[in-house]
Amino acid sequence: MRWIGGLLVVAAVMLTSATPALAHGGVVGADLRIAASLGDRELTVIIRRVAAVPGPLRVDVVNHAGSRGGTLRVGAVPQNGGPATARELRLTDGGGSAGLDLQVDRVGAWELLVDDGRETARFPFVVPDDVPPAAEWTTTAGFTTAGGLLLAALAGAAFGRRAWPPLVLGGGAAAAVVVATTAALLSSSLPPQQEIDPVTGRPLSIDAPDAGRPHVNLLVDATLAAGERSPLDLRLVDGATGRPVDDLVLHHDALVHLVVIGPGGQFAHLHPVRVAPGEFRVWFRPASGGEHRVHAELERRGGGVQLPDATVRATGPPVAEPLPGGPGDHDAGGMTARITASTLVAGEPSVLTAEFGAAGQPVRDLQPWLGMAGHLITTGPDGTLGHVHAMPDPTAAVPDETVATGGPRVEFVYTFPTAGRHRVWFQVERDYQVVTVPVEVDVTAAEDGS
Numbered sequence: 001m002r003w004i005g006g007l008l009v010v011a012a013v014m015l016t017s018a019t020p021a022l023a024h025g026g027v028v029g030a031d032l033r034i035a036a037s038l039g040d041r042e043l044t045v046i047i048r049r050v051a052a053v054p055g056p057l058r059v060d061v062v063n064h065a066g067s068r069g070g071t072l073r074v075g076a077v078p079q080n081g082g083p084a085t086a087r088e089l090r091l092t093d094g095g096g097s098a099g100l101d102l103q104v105d106r107v108g109a110w111e112l113l114v115d116d117g118r119e120t121a122r123f124p125f126v127v128p129d130d131v132p133p134a135a136e137w138t139t140t141a142g143f144t145t146a147g148g149l150l151l152a153a154l155a156g157a158a159f160g161r162r163a164w165p166p167l168v169l170g171g172g173a174a175a176a177v178v179v180a181t182t183a184a185l186l187s188s189s190l191p192p193q194q195e196i197d198p199v200t201g202r203p204l205s206i207d208a209p210d211a212g213r214p215h216v217n218l219l220v221d222a223t224l225a226a227g228e229r230s231p232l233d234l235r236l237v238d239g240a241t242g243r244p245v246d247d248l249v250l251h252h253d254a255l256v257h258l259v260v261i262g263p264g265g266q267f268a269h270l271h272p273v274r275v276a277p278g279e280f281r282v283w284f285r286p287a288s289g290g291e292h293r294v295h296a297e298l299e300r301r302g303g304g305v306q307l308p309d310a311t312v313r314a315t316g317p318p319v320a321e322p323l324p325g326g327p328g329d330h331d332a333g334g335m336t337a338r339i340t341a342s343t344l345v346a347g348e349p350s351v352l353t354a355e356f357g358a359a360g361q362p363v364r365d366l367q368p369w370l371g372m373a374g375h376l377i378t379t380g381p382d383g384t385l386g387h388v389h390a391m392p393d394p395t396a397a398v399p400d401e402t403v404a405t406g407g408p409r410v411e412f413v414y415t416f417p418t419a420g421r422h423r424v425w426f427q428v429e430r431d432y433q434v435v436t437v438p439v440e441v442d443v444t445a446a447e448d449g450s
């Protein structure tokens with residue numbers, strides 16, 4: 001019976017060695033999370049990594065509080081043409097996540113189409129060619145089957161009464177080993193895995209550091225009137241060639257972040273959707289007439305972060321926002337935010353914190369927004385815009401919005417470039433609602449002027 005023990009070990013090794021192959025060929029990299037202000041909805045579209053081709057493409061859509069429910073049409077289409085698969089997605093009302101499965105049948109560049117009946121947002125994504133090829137799955141399946149059959153054969157030989165079942169099972173195991181070995185030999189001739197940028201589809205490489213992508217010109221076309229929601233059309237144009245810029249990568253969970261500052265201190269943080277190469281659209285309702293500053297934050301592949309800006313006018317009477325007040329307690333989103341600021345000297349790092357409480361208790365269910373625990377956006381007397389993120393809590397991973405474990409304290413470090421009165425906006429998310437806390441701080445000039 002000693003040989004049976006030896007074979008049991010072999011079978012066990014076959015079964016366990018099949019598992020690393022599966023893990024090795026499984027999902028690589030992260031899901032894509034893309035903030036999108038589509039029509040009058042604030043969404044986060046999550047494109048899950050594809051595990052096999054052909055196979056399912058999982059898409060989840062987070063609808064923020066205050067965005068109405070309803071139906072979206074969601075489809076995937078290969079960028080080199082080919083039939084689209086599309087399905088209807090019923091959004092949750094008042095905050096939450098809904099999802100569906102689409103089908104992808106090839107690797108390469110795709111677009112996810114999200115249609116709200118008025119606009120079709122087109123999100124570029126890539127099904128990378130590091131998706132496990134069929135040969136690798138066959139290897140895994142073959143060795144697993146062989147191990148299982150061998151165990152069954154051994155059990156049959158040890159405990160069974162008839163002679164033929166172990167023979168049949170053993171033959172099956174041998175055949176499975178042949179299939180698995182053939183597939184393994186085939187897969188070793190496949191090109192090695194390479195990490196692919198999930199938006200551009202090109203290999204991630206270090207040979208093209210931020211080396212001279214021309215700046216992006218931001219052209220804004222809109223007919224705005226105070227109190228009315230109208231489309232804001234953005235064209236991103238290459239500063240050298242004048243061609244549409246369509247090589248944006250995801251930067252803090254969006255292709256384009258847009259901060260619009262109104263003449264009366266109004267603030268909006270929006271995420272325009274891509275409707276065509278180099279063309280983005282967002283619906284915007286100015287609260288005031290007058291000149292609005294439009295600041296975009298985006299990143300070109302190999303070109304670093306860029307902050308192009310523009311101005312648009314809205315017709316209507318000027319309206320001033322109520323002055324937000326300085327550090328101290330502020331009510332926002334059903335919470336009290338206790339704001340503190342230290343240093344506040346131009347050119348020196350300042351620490352700004354917001355500590356959130358509700359009903360006398362510390363808030364511990366903040367959700368990450370745009371992949372961060374909190375955002376701080378600042379604008380000063382000279383109109384420069386700053387955007388910093390909360391210092392990460394080293395004990396907490398920041399996965400996606402469905403995990404609500406943040407708070408009560410978010411802390412930012414920011415160096416104000418100039419002296420004078422600055423307006424800052426703290427932004428956090430809770431109950432799928434983005435909560436904005438405006439505060440004014442006075443920054444003094446450095447003493448010795450050196």
Ligand SMILES: [Cu+2]
Pocket residue numbers: 254256257258269270271370
């Ligand atoms: Cu943003």
